[in-house]
Amino acid sequence: MKKTLLAIALSAAFFGCKKNTTEVPFIDPTFVNEDPSTFAEIGSIDIGDVGAAEITAFDPATKRLFVVNNSTVNKIDVIDFADPTKMTVINSISMAPYGGAVNSVAVSNGKLAAAIESTNKQADGKVAVFNTNDLKEVKVITVGALPDMITYSPDGKYIMTANEGEPNDTYANDPAGTVSIITVDQNYAVTTIDFSSMVGQRAALIAGGFRIFGIGNDFVKDIEPEYVTISADSKTAWVTLQENNGIAKIDIASKTITNIFPLGFKDYNVAGNEIDPSDRDNAVGLLAKWPVKGIYMPDAIALLEKGGVPYMFTANEGDAREYSAFAEVARVKDLRLDATAFPTGTALKADAQIGRLNVTTTLGDTDGDGDYDALYSLGARSFSIWNGLTGKRIFDSQNDLDIKALATGPGVYDDTRSDDKSVEPEGITIGKVGNKDIAVIGMERADAVAVYDVTNPARPTFLQMFKCGDAPEGVLLIPAKDSPTKKSLLIVSSENDGLVKVYTPKTF
Incomplete structure (x- = not known):
C-alpha cells in the first residue's frame, strides 16, 4: 500500500497535477449591506445636564459605553449597551482621586483611558487607565497641562x-x-513633547496663516493642541492646533514633531462661500458674499487612508481667546475700517450687514496704522479635507452645512449664531457603512448631525442631516462587526443636555 501511494505521489510530482484555478471570491462574514443615508434614532439616555455626555467610548468585549459626565461631580458613567434601545447606567468611576474634570475617554483591548485635567488647570494633568470589566485602576500617568483629548493607536500600543x-x-x-505619548507595553512610560523644536519655522508658519498671538507671543506657550488622530499603521499622528490655525504631524516611534501645516484662510467673498453674518437682518440664513475671511481653526480631526494618501478631515469650529487679561474678539461695527480697503465701510457697519459679526482683533491691520485692512472671523463654517503628507487642502464643504441646515427644517439653523460661527462644526468621525466610507459631522449650534459619502475624498456627497441633542460634542461610529446589534451604530453625545442618542441605518 505504501509503495502504491509513493508511486502516485512521485508520478504527480513528475508529470504535474492540474490545479483548480477557479478562485472563490472572498465574502466578509461581518459585512452588512446598509444605506448610510438612512440613519434613524433607536435609543436615547439622559445622564445629566450641562457638562454631561461630552465624549463616549465603546468596549465591544463588555458591551459597555463609557461617557464623560462633569455635570454635578466629575465622573465617567458606565452604560450597559448590550441593547442600545434600553440603555441603563450601571456604574460610574469618580475622578476625585485623579484631579478635576474628565475631558475625554478612549477604549482598546479591554482598557479604558481617561484624560483628566488638574484642579489647577495650568498644572500637569493625568491619564488614568482602568479595566473595562471590573473598573479597577490599572495605571495613572502624568501628562501635560489640560489634556483635552485622548486616543489609542489602532494597534493599542500607544495612548496619546x-x-x-x-x-x-x-x-x-x-x-x-x-x-503626550504613552507606550502601553513599557509599563505606560510617557514622553511629553512641546513645540520648541519648531521655533525656527515661526516666520514661515505665520506667513502661511499660522497664528501666534496673545500676551507674550511665546511660540511654545502659545500653541494649544486640541485633538489627535492616528494612522492605521500606528506610526504617525496628526494633531489640530485650533487657536493657532494649524495641524501638527508627529512621528510616534521617535516622538518628534516632523511638520506643522498652517491652514491659511477662507474667502467669504467668492462664489460658494457665501455666509449670513448677521443675527439682526430680519431674515434667517440670508447667505451672501461679504469682504471677510474665515480662519479654519479646526477642533476634531479624523483620518481616511486611500491609495497611500492619509486624508485629514477637520471640523472647522473656530475658538476665541477670551480672558480678563486678553480678549481677541470685537464686532466689526466697533472697529475702524480702512477707507481704501472698505470704501463702503459705514454701510458695512450696520447691524443688518456685517456690523454684528465677531472678528479677531489680532489680524487685519496689515500696515500697522491702527485701522483694519482685512477682517477675519473665527472658524470656517465647514468641514475640510487635507492631504496628511503635504498639508494641502483637497476639499472644503464651503457653505453646504449652512444650506443643508436651512433645508432640513425650522429650528435647525440657529440664526442667533449667524454673527458668530454659524452652525459651528465641532465633532467629526470617519467609518465604513455598507460599502461606503462616510464622514459624520456634529454641529454644536445647529444641534444636528450631517452625514456625507466620502468614498472619493475629493468629491464628498451629502447624504443626510438630522437633529440630535443640545450641542453635540462627540460622534462615534461603531462598525457592524463590533456592534451588539450586528448593525452599524452612530452614537451622538451632547454636552448641554446630557443626552446620548443612538442611530442605525436601514439594510438593503
Missing part, C-alpha cells in the same frame, strides 16, 4: 493626549501646549 495648556484668566500662568 493633546494637552491644550491654556493660560489662567490673568495670563500670569501660561503653560506650554504639549502632546
